[in-house]
Amino acid sequence: MAETRSEQLARALEDDICAGRALPGARLDEQVLAQRFGTSRTPVREALKMLAAQGFVEIRPRQGAVVVGLDVRQVLELFEIMAVLEGLCARLAARRMTPAERAELTSVHAECQRLAAAGDPDVYYAMNTRFHEVIYAGSHNRQLEEETRRVRNRLSPYRRNQLHQLGRVAKSVQEHDDVVRALLEGDAERAETLMRRHIGIQGDSLSDFVSNMSMPHHVAAPQPSLAGAITRPTIVR
Amino acid sequence: MAETRSEQLARALEDDICAGRALPGARLDEQVLAQRFGTSRTPVREALKMLAAQGFVEIRPRQGAVVVGLDVRQVLELFEIMAVLEGLCARLAARRMTPAERAELTSVHAECQRLAAAGDPDVYYAMNTRFHEVIYAGSHNRQLEEETRRVRNRLSPYRRNQLHQLGRVAKSVQEHDDVVRALLEGDAERAETLMRRHIGIQGDSLSDFVSNMSMPHHVAAPQPSLAGAITRPTIVR
DNA sequence: ACTGGCTGTCTTGCATGCACGAAAACCGAT
DNA sequence: ATCGGTTTTCGTGCATGCAAGACAGCCAGT
Structure with missing residues (x-):
């Protein structure tokens, strides 16, 4: 099969986002995800970076990753x-x-x-x-x-x-x-x-x-800087 | 400034690719890059993952990253x-x-x-x-x-x-x-x-x-599997 | 009460270590 | 000499460790 864990994670997370299991604005905690998927933080981080590069999540340095909330x-x-x-x-x-x-x-x-x-x-x-x-x-x-x-x-x-x-x-x-x-x-x-x-x-x-x-569900980021202000309790699932 | 090394690396590498300093097909060795930029492999890997997610490089599991060669x-x-x-x-x-x-x-x-x-x-x-x-x-x-x-x-x-x-x-x-x-x-x-x-x-x-x-410079990947076959000596710069 | 600064805690960012796998090097047989 | 199989080597993938930065809470001062 030859698929790395980070790719699997990326797909799984993207799926969570697309399916609405991870709502815009939701915090994506590395440790929590690592634990859920039974790996270390490393592949989780790599997956998040990939998703960030594709615009699905936003990583604010030292502040963690959140599902992108579009206004x-x-x-x-x-x-x-x-x-x-x-x-x-x-x-x-x-x-x-x-x-x-x-x-x-x-x-x-x-x-x-x-x-x-x-x-x-x-x-x-x-x-x-x-x-x-x-x-x-x-x-x-x-x-x-x-x-x-x-x-x-x-x-x-x-x-x-x-x-x-x-x-x-x-x-x-x-x-x-x-x-x-x-x-x-x-x-x-x-x-x-x-x-x-x-x-x-x-x-x-x-x-x-x-x-x-006008704010899809409840979350969202009118100003990018506010996106994470509403730090909701890491639902994701 | 608040910019992480992995982001810097990603930009630098993307720039190398766009400017033609890293040619399609060129191998991107993690250790070499890490050394060049004076970091460990970790941020290099994260940068490569980002670039891969955007289609600039291809990462074949266990076989390293190469600059994408388009036919x-x-x-x-x-x-x-x-x-x-x-x-x-x-x-x-x-x-x-x-x-x-x-x-x-x-x-x-x-x-x-x-x-x-x-x-x-x-x-x-x-x-x-x-x-x-x-x-x-x-x-x-x-x-x-x-x-x-x-x-x-x-x-x-x-x-x-x-x-x-x-x-x-x-x-x-x-x-x-x-x-x-x-x-x-x-x-x-x-x-x-x-x-x-x-x-x-x-x-x-x-x-x-x-x-x-009909093959831009010399490299290229008519078949994805051939992309890395021509492993050229990691020029990049 | 509210503001401003300080400290403690927690998470991230990066470094390092280790193991698996793939390619290369090697070797014996034909 | 070439080919099939083995071994060796090397690089990647992931786990772990550590330090710096951000946020929360606390406290003093106004």
Whole structure:
């Protein structure tokens, strides 16, 4: 297998963050983590450094690591990036997807529609993620795939509840439908535009989102310097 | 100052890589680096982990770290990303740049023109970088700014000689001119399109570049597993 | 009571030590 | 001489130890 502990830890911690088990602002204590994972502090530290380099945690020298808390502005900034990245994925996918991939897309999209009708936003959320993943892969651009996924993951603590907006699921699946059509027709330009709109500011999902957010759960860092001020009791799990 | 050694090291190493002092494929020996920087291996390791997380180096467990060597395909992939990111910068900058920033842009652009006429590609290269930086900043989107710079840095080992192409400097500055015009007119759409073209595949800079490249200097990793096969003598400086 | 400084405690940052694994060096056999 | 297997060597991965810095609590002074 040949995977080092620090990598395992990094993945585990990133997962905790993305899944919302470690909330923004939560303190990540080296010793506690070391103990939880049954290692020494060293690999924990290395994992934290990696996550810091990717923007998932913030390490303030001599003050420890906390899960990054993004304020509204920063979230919007990331959405702007997300829109063009996903847009590019769609553009490239329209040109490059293999027949098998197109079939996969169609099938996942159908599943999305089914689950949307079913009505559970959380279940839909999972399939929605798969839908987008299929398009990332369809771009046949690994770097882009990784980059896009990374930004997506950074946002994930904040989008969790997005689909709980009334009617948002229906709208999402409708937008997917338009994207799929463009993709299958090979209309790269339109696919990109539609995807951008789906993710980006132009869709009203975002403004809903913002108004809902203004401090996502309870924590957050309006000023970076305040991020750690609210030192909550190291929950993480 | 409050900056940890591992951060300093990370910046120093990233700089070595971007500046071409550490070539793709070069082995980064922990002990050697530790000695050079007068520390123990620990902060060196942490720095390497950070760089690995950002895609600058690759750490193969138990086999040490090497500067990432991108093959042609991967470079093209990154250019595709670069194009949309810089395009977004331009789009946003067209709308958001302050008068002061617009003045700065104009002035840097003028300087570019002057240096282009002067004829030294390397001097122009530096000013060209500043030009793009002004636009990153003009986007008023910090996340985007960082992200774009990061991708740019990852590519930098490969673009160094790009401008040595005959006539490339003149073309570059001409494209800048078009971008600047769109920016100053506040034409976001056009600014984005032009910038995309400037960076991306549509400009012929890239195909020139590719034909010139096919293994940038001597090293490279067509197959990831081969990356370190060519273990060159740990130059780095 | 509130502010400012001091001290103690605790966590981080870095150094060092040790063991496992991989590559290189070696060696005998064909 | 080349090849397969062994041994040796060396570098990495992780554990541990130690010192400096940050925060909390305490105390004195206003």
